[in-house]
Amino acid sequence: MSTEVITLIVILFVLLFTSTPIAMALGLTSFVYLYYFTTVPLTQVVERLFNALNSFPLMAIPFFVLAANIMTRGGISRRLTEFGNALVGQYRGGMAMTAVLACMFFAAVSGSSPATVIAVGTLMIPAMIRHGYSKEFSTGLIATSGSLGILIPPSIPLIVYGIATETSIGDLFLAGILPGLVAGLMLLGMAVWVSRRRNFGEHTGERLPRGTRRRAFRDAILALLLPVIVLGGIYGGIFTPTEAAAAAVAYSFIVAMLIYRELTFKDLATVFLNSAKTSAMVMFIIANGILFTFVLSLERIPNQVTSGIAGMNLEPWQFLLIVNVVLLIVGCFMETSSALLILAPILLPIALELGVDPIHLGVIMVMNLEIGMITPPLGLNLFVASGLSGMSVLQVAKAALPSAGVLLVALILVTYLPILSLALIS
Secondary structure (H helix, E strand, O other), X not given: OOHHHHHHHHHHHHHHHOOOOHHHHHHHHHXXXXXXXXXXXXXXXXXXXXXXXXXXXXXXXXXXXXXXXXXXXXXXXXXXXXXXXXXXOOOOOHHHHHHHHHHHHHHHHHOOHHHHHHHHHHHHHHHHHHOOXXXXXXXXXXXXXXXXXXXXXXXXXXXXXXXXXXXXXXXXXXXXXXXXXXXXXXXXXXXXXXXXXXXXXXXXXXXXXXXXXXXXHHHHHHHHXXXXXXXXHHHOOOOOHHHHHHHHHHHHHHHHHHHOOOOOHHHHHHXXXXXXXXXXXHHHHHHHHHHHHHHHHHOOHHHHHHXXXXXXXXXXXXXXXXXXXXXXXXXXXXXXXXXXXXXXXXXXXXXXXXOOOHHHHHHHHHHHHHHHOOOOOOOHHHHHHHHHXXXXXXXXXXXXXXXXXXXXXXXXXXXXXXXXXXXXXX
16 A cells, blocks of 8 residues: 555544544545645646536435425425324324334435434424333434435435446436335334333324324325425436426425415525535535545555455455445444445445446445444434434434344345345336
8 A cells, every 4th residue: 555545544534533524524635635646736626626516416415405494394294294193193102103104204305314303303202202202212213214314215325326426316216215115114113113012102092083184194195295206207207316306396395385384485594594504515525525536546546446355256245245344334434425425436346346236236335324324423313313302412322223223134135135226127
């Protein structure tokens, strides 16, 4: 390993362990490397940062972020939660099942894990506590179930992976459906088992009146139609993923402001400001991640890693096992988009050489980093759930351990049963 590569790695990890924001760590490391170890003009830094964001598919990210904020402020998330409660609320563990279902529903229209935790957790954590669930179980379940937001399409990390590897985003969205449902169903099973074992929640055994269930469905139908419009439009050839994201904004705006009438013009300033902040953060990370990928390519690190692993004569299952272990560790310390931008170009050539489908690899990577959203020290969902519940980050992490174990089992199934990722792709 050359001096330049060692210096590159040391600088990056020193910055990360001194709590430097991930975007700044990637950007500063790249800048120092280009300045001291190459003859590349520093004007290339600006050009690379600009060109990294000059991408039509990337425009889907701010649109999906805006749509998620409109839905949260406009009462859509509340209606999805009430619909989930109308379906399963009468069973033992029904409120916990409602929380998981609400996260799955909201994940299918937002594409963001933290947004899902905020939208559902704000409503469900206090409600679960009132109905006899412990604060620890309620918070841990929401933090984990919210991570489905980056797997069930539309998914911002799947968009990032598609851009980093030049893989069809539409196919990635299709590939995320079954793994997302499998993970969601396993979380539902765990929620019921824990609720019955610990005697959590009320158990009336009586279905809600038909009129109440019908009203809940009627109130939620417009929200439930959003993923149908987005995904149906993409796979029906009506619009691209980016255009679908814009359609999601327009649809959620019309529903929240003109039909539900819970979003006012006064709210729009806050919605746009919050969306701009989140989008700027994500896009800045992506820009610096692509710049860092350029630096890695100058040192031919992806090629060296590919050659080294190829020389180990690994079987595909062994390679995927290594990928899972590495990504589970990386997810503890690195933000999802950055990890995808750095590691996907390195892992993809090896996967192709071993016959692993790039779509399957993308789903595996996102599922690993999904678990990273609930593992300290960088698990973003832990911080969001901590803010909602008043628990410390470490307390939330401990509370999320059982449900994180469920996601780990789901990851193993998806890793070694490729049909779960590829069955819907023609």
